[in-house]
Amino acid sequence: MLTIHGVTRSRASRVIWLCHELDLPFRQVPVIQAYRIGNADAPDASPNTRSPDFLALSPAGAIPVIEDEGLVLSESLAITLHLARKHGGPAGPQDYAEDALMTQWSIYGATAIEPDALTIMMLHNRGTLQSADDAGIVAEAAERLVRPLKVLEDHLATHAYLVGGRFTVADLNLAEIVRYAQGHGPLMEPFPAIRAWLSACQDRPAFQAMWAARLAEPE
Template identity: 50%
Template sequence: MSLTIYGCYRSRATRNVWLANELGITFKHVPVIQAYRLPDPKAADAPVHTRSAEFLEVNPNGHIPSIDDDGFVMHESLAINLYLARKHGGPVAPKDVQEEGLAAMWALWAATECETNALNLTYHLAAYPPEKRDPAIVSKALEALAAPFAVLDKALADGGGYVMGGRFTVADINVGEVIRYAKPATQLFDAAPNVKAWLDKLHQRPAFKAMWAARDAEPA
């Protein structure tokens, strides 16, 4: 059995690496960088990137991450995690069809209700140089995320501190890796203490720390 994860650690591939660590899956990592991060993706000495011919054979969409699991190829990080959890089972996986539905619901919720605005907070509060940051985008993102954070805060309070099932599952990884993008906006977390405590708890997990150490070791 052989799992290959295509992507760099400074991408959504972190979601898949974290889950693989939790499940104890040995995997091969093939570094693929986003083409937009390169000065000249067409240069002869350019590393493998999302527009490289060899990667487009894996994922014609030209996005990371992708996986190859013994010849079964998948894209989309949140879907990949649901697949890996379903395949390998254990307490991290949904325990029945209802939890499978909930895990899918929360993955879609994170992607549609939170991700774009959370990413904008990362970019415009931290990642971009000051001259590229737009306070209007920050203000809009903060306003848009207030309600989803309240929804998640209540769900965590009602669910014993986890997204579903009263225990740590793939749903926490999928939602947590989206919510992490909003961390520069501390006011959101101050207004949602259950979300703050939950994310802090997730980031203390050894599997997350191992993934993050690999991310920190990767060139920016």
């Protein structure tokens, strides 16, 4: 059985969502980020990204990591693309061209969108006051995101999904990245196609199953 190392409140959410899409059984080892616990090196500490057993699997100390029939693989996008290729079905590529396009969109999200979207998620406190410094950082990140989101908006204005006219691993990967900036209303408002696509992705039962598990974990 596939083993996923990582709590759901991490990029492991992408892998868990895909497993639900694929009806793929998995075992989850809830390795938590070391920075989230008081003394990660204590003998009785919860399994975390500095635990020796985990570092033996992931010298980089980053979650998620999977074990799949002898393959140890890290990096969430590499994992989701691997599982989609291996298990096929509508979420995976049907040919080499689709495989290339799914990889392209996933890498585009990771390089052009994710860094600034993460900044917004970490610093944009919806409905609460921010420091002037944090507000300025968020505003700059949002400004940088306009151009890459416009590329995504233009594509989704004429395509229901990113590749092949159906929901695939490319949509899953991008939706989880764009989610980081989803709470920034002024940024997202000019992009109706993205908002509609994101809603369709997040309405899927597999996303809802992952999200329920994520909300059940401690913050």
